[in-house]
Amino acid sequence: MPARPRVLFVTDLAYQAKGRRYCDEDIFLSSRLRDAFTIALCHPLDAAGLMDAFDAVIVRNSGPVLHYQEEYDAFREQALARGTRVYNPLTGRGDMAGKQYLLDLTAAGYPVIPTVDRPQDLHLLPQAPQYAVKPKAGADSIGLTFAPADQLAGLDYGAILVQPRIDFRYEVSFYYVDDTFQYALHAPDPARRWELEPYEPTEADLAFARKFIGWNTLAHGIQRVDACRTPEGDLLLVELEDLNPYLSLGLLPEPTREAFATSLAASLRGFLDG
Numbered sequence: 001m002p003a004r005p006r007v008l009f010v011t012d013l014a015y016q017a018k019g020r021r022y023c024d025e026d027i028f029l030s031s032r033l034r035d036a037f038t039i040a041l042c043h044p045l046d047a048a049g050l051m052d053a054f055d056a057v058i059v060r061n062s063g064p065v066l067h068y069q070e071e072y073d074a075f076r077e078q079a080l081a082r083g084t085r086v087y088n089p090l091t092g093r094g095d096m097a098g099k100q101y102l103l104d105l106t107a108a109g110y111p112v113i114p115t116v117d118r119p120q121d122l123h124l125l126p127q128a129p130q131y132a133v134k135p136k137a138g139a140d141s142i143g144l145t146f147a148p149a150d151q152l153a154g155l156d157y158g159a160i161l162v163q164p165r166i167d168f169r170y171e172v173s174f175y176y177v178d179d180t181f182q183y184a185l186h187a188p189d190p191a192r193r194w195e196l197e198p199y200e201p202t203e204a205d206l207a208f209a210r211k212f213i214g215w216n217t218l219a220h221g222i223q224r225v226d227a228c229r230t231p232e233g234d235l236l237l238v239e240l241e242d243l244n245p246y247l248s249l250g251l252l253p254e255p256t257r258e259a260f261a262t263s264l265a266a267s268l269r270g271f272l273d274g
């Protein structure tokens with residue numbers, strides 16, 4: 001591997017997200033990675049055509065892939081066939097592979113919002129006034145609806161997930177590089193998911209998050225563990241983001257933000273040297 005590996009940084013700088021400027025953190029991260037790597041930025045639709053000229057591809061804030069699913073699937077297929085080094089590695093078991101992990105974790109007894117995808121399994125869900133109905137290919141709450149219990153049997157199953165609507169106190173996210181915790185943020189108001197504040201996790205909180213980091217078995221990569229705090233004080237997994245998790249770096253104190261960039265650079269170097 002050359003002293004300054006060539007890295008293709010995949011990002012959609014024009015992507016619009018409600019209440020968030022995705023481009024800002026990618027401008028910051030790519031500028032910091034340039035200290036150790038030769039960096040070129042490209043739109044996700046151009047990645048497959050450009051990646052052969054680089055030592056690795058890092059996929060960052062490229063927006064929900066369901067907006068360009070066919071092109072993303074082709075990128076994955078070509079990268080795997082050519083042995084292209086993609087960061088995060090394409091072996092992730094979380095959102096990168098779809099929502100099946102929510103069903104797998106439910107069946108395995110992990111602390112996750114109970115999830116089913118078949119009408120014959122509805123009895124496995126706890127009773128609730130309403131239930132969340134999500135497309136298996138969903139992202140950013142796209143396609144999310146709610147239904148009372150008496151309407152669940154009539155839903156069109158096959159491409160949806162059903163979960164009880166949790167009356168949670170707040171949401172909290174834990175951010176990792178490889179298997180190392182970096183920082184946590186939480187949304188004190190459940191109605192304002194992206195109005196985040198710094199959060200100081202307890203040892204129990206970190207033990208909760210580490211269960212899912214360990215389950216995902218990614219030796220390298222950025223992961224975000226999203227959870228909700230129930231009225232009883234328990235944490236339940238909402239999502240395991242391992243494809244292109246937004247990091248909210250702009251909300252962090254400068255030392256924490258710089259430490260994250262340093263950790264990412266070290267992880268990427270280790271990934272390339274492995």
